[in-house]
Amino acid sequence: MSETILTANGITKLFPGVTALDNVDFDLKKGEVHILVGENGAGKSTLAKVLLGAYIPEGGEIKLEGQPVSLKSAKDGLAHGIAAVYQEFTLVPYLNVSQNIFLNREPKNKVGLVDHKKMEKDAAELLKSLNCDYIDVKAYVKTLSVAEQQMVEIAKALSFKPKILVFDEPTATLSEREVESLFERIHKLKKDGIGIIYVSHRMQEFHYIGDRITVLRDGKKIGTVGINEVSDSGLVSMMVGRDISQVFKRTPNQYKGEVLRTEGLCDKAGRVKDISIVLNKGEIVGLAGLVGAGRTEFARLIFGIDSASKGKIYVNGEEIHSHSPVTVVKKGLGMVCEDRKRHGLALKDSVAWNIMAVSLKKHFPKHIISQKKMIKIAEEYKEKLRIATPDVYRECRFLSGGNQQKVVLAKWLSADADILIFDEPTRGIDVGAKMEIYALMDELTQQGKSILMISSEMPEILGMSDRIYVMREGRIVNECARSEFSADDIGAYMLGIGGGKHGA
Numbered sequence: 001m002s003e004t005i006l007t008a009n010g011i012t013k014l015f016p017g018v019t020a021l022d023n024v025d026f027d028l029k030k031g032e033v034h035i036l037v038g039e040n041g042a043g044k045s046t047l048a049k050v051l052l053g054a055y056i057p058e059g060g061e062i063k064l065e066g067q068p069v070s071l072k073s074a075k076d077g078l079a080h081g082i083a084a085v086y087q088e089f090t091l092v093p094y095l096n097v098s099q100n101i102f103l104n105r106e107p108k109n110k111v112g113l114v115d116h117k118k119m120e121k122d123a124a125e126l127l128k129s130l131n132c133d134y135i136d137v138k139a140y141v142k143t144l145s146v147a148e149q150q151m152v153e154i155a156k157a158l159s160f161k162p163k164i165l166v167f168d169e170p171t172a173t174l175s176e177r178e179v180e181s182l183f184e185r186i187h188k189l190k191k192d193g194i195g196i197i198y199v200s201h202r203m204q205e206f207h208y209i210g211d212r213i214t215v216l217r218d219g220k221k222i223g224t225v226g227i228n229e230v231s232d233s234g235l236v237s238m239m240v241g242r243d244i245s246q247v248f249k250r251t252p253n254q255y256k257g258e259v260l261r262t263e264g265l266c267d268k269a270g271r272v273k274d275i276s277i278v279l280n281k282g283e284i285v286g287l288a289g290l291v292g293a294g295r296t297e298f299a300r301l302i303f304g305i306d307s308a309s310k311g312k313i314y315v316n317g318e319e320i321h322s323h324s325p326v327t328v329v330k331k332g333l334g335m336v337c338e339d340r341k342r343h344g345l346a347l348k349d350s351v352a353w354n355i356m357a358v359s360l361k362k363h364f365p366k367h368i369i370s371q372k373k374m375i376k377i378a379e380e381y382k383e384k385l386r387i388a389t390p391d392v393y394r395e396c397r398f399l400s401g402g403n404q405q406k407v408v409l410a411k412w413l414s415a416d417a418d419i420l421i422f423d424e425p426t427r428g429i430d431v432g433a434k435m436e437i438y439a440l441m442d443e444l445t446q447q448g449k450s451i452l453m454i455s456s457e458m459p460e461i462l463g464m465s466d467r468i469y470v471m472r473e474g475r476i477v478n479e480c481a482r483s484e485f486s487a488d489d490i491g492a493y494m495l496g497i498g499g500g501k502h503g504a
């Protein structure tokens with residue numbers, strides 16, 4: 001099956017001050033997965049949105065099955081058989097799963113009322129085809145985890161029975177188990193002749209599902225290559241336009257003494273069970289586990305977002321009682337959240353305001369805010385983290401996904417927090433920027449800062465941690481030092497098939 005289903009020629013898309021796409025050509029064949037890669041802000045999501053109708057380009061032509069089309073909206077795109085799973089969430093939190101999947105397309109019964117039974121049955125079938133029968137179709141979306149919500153988004157896209165499917169970083173919020181289910185489904189869709197456009201930063205996925213890769217850089221197309229025609233390092237240099245040697249950097253630290261300790265910590269919902277950990281000065285401690293293992297819930301207890309039902313938390317040797325995010329920030333804690341849209345950023349505020357959000361007091365102790373100084377500080381972080389935005393006045397919602405994540409990081413760096421909790425810190429961040437963040441983490445620990453890092457990416461956990469705790473079903477099931485790391489062992493503990501000292 002090599003029939004071309006979509007061709008785009010000379011696509012140009014402009015935003016104020018940015019040429020997001022500059023004369024880009026792209027084509028998609030039936031039954032293929034065409035991967036789009038490039039650094040944060042390269043134009044991947046923009047191209048995807050142009051192809052599915054959500055953005056109208058300033059220049060260029062799109063043909064569907066040989067016929068020129070001019071799509072006016074995403075709805076128009078859907079009518080032409082193009083469905084999408086967006087990088088940002090689109091579900092309605094206060095509707096249930098089946099209502100979300102069939103929103104505005106609810107099946108009706110004989111008297112014209114919504115046929116809830118049929119809707120729920122159809123939703124359940126879609127989820128089953130994704131190996132997600134554990135998601136209750138009657139559950140409100142707001143009660144689902146981020147990963148579960150993502151699977152619902154995918155089920156929704158499938159419900160349109162599209163000819164073309166666009167996935168924009170679908171696996172960024174999924175754990176390995178769900179990723180596998182998704183890939184299994186993608187292989188079936190390919191067999192059915194569906195064309196798939198797939199945006200991702202995860203190189204380990206490309207060989208597994210991809211057929212061709214198109215690389216974008218600064219809005220320009222650098223090239224399209226067959227999946228077997230290019231090495232990983234070749235691909236990276238196409239993306240970043242420079243050679244990159246070492247991914248992980250970890251300098252042994254010289255500090256002593258503990259900065260954070262929990263003893264027998266439990267939460268009210270029973271998702272965190274009796275957790276005792278220690279974080280030392282200058283240390284990076286990895287918290288490994290599958291999505292749903294309770295790692296985020298645990299971090300929320302430490303940060304005072306939720307309150308513990310049992311157990312103790314010590315910061316610098318001092319027990320903290322009935323704390324809240326405000327009081328822990330004063331004690332030098334910072335947290336980069338997993339779900340930046342909901343907890344990490346004020347999307348309608350500027351990059352500069354967001355960067356300064358928790359450190360205004362520190363920089364302006366007399367409560368007189370100097371706009372000039374604020375902009376200068378924000379610009380330093382823009383440089384340091386290579387945040388792609390024309391200026392720091394821009395509202396965060398106009399930044400690409402990865403660049404928003406960098407703003408959240410900048411916020412805590414500018415606050416000069418001593419104990420940082422990073423929940424999936426490099427999610428959605430491109431290879432080049434990832435390495436910069438790893439180097440930065442290493443630098444921070446050399447300054448005596450300590451990092452508790454939750455990550456579902458095994459290479460990241462192994463590459464950066466000094467020590468690892470593995471969590472499963474709310475409990476710590478294993479602890480190991482850097483010298484004892486093995487991906488197989490840690491994976492086994494995550495899945496509950498490991499043995500050894502902590503039992504599993």
Ligand SMILES: Nc1ncnc2c1ncn2[C@@H]1O[C@H](COP(=O)(O)OP(=O)(O)OP(=O)(O)O)[C@@H](O)[C@H]1O
Pocket residue numbers: 015016018019020038039040041042043044045046047087388389398399400401402403428430
């Ligand atoms: N609605 C918008 N308004 C203004 N500028 C935008 C808008 N959408 C995207 N941009 C800009 O266009 C450029 C390309 O953004 P795009 O979201 O396509 O990047 P991306 O390759 O998907 O990046 P990421 O990997 O971070 O998701 C960026 O500089 C971004 O700031």
Ligand SMILES: [Mg+2]
Pocket residue numbers: 044045046087168400401402
């Ligand atoms: Mg994007």
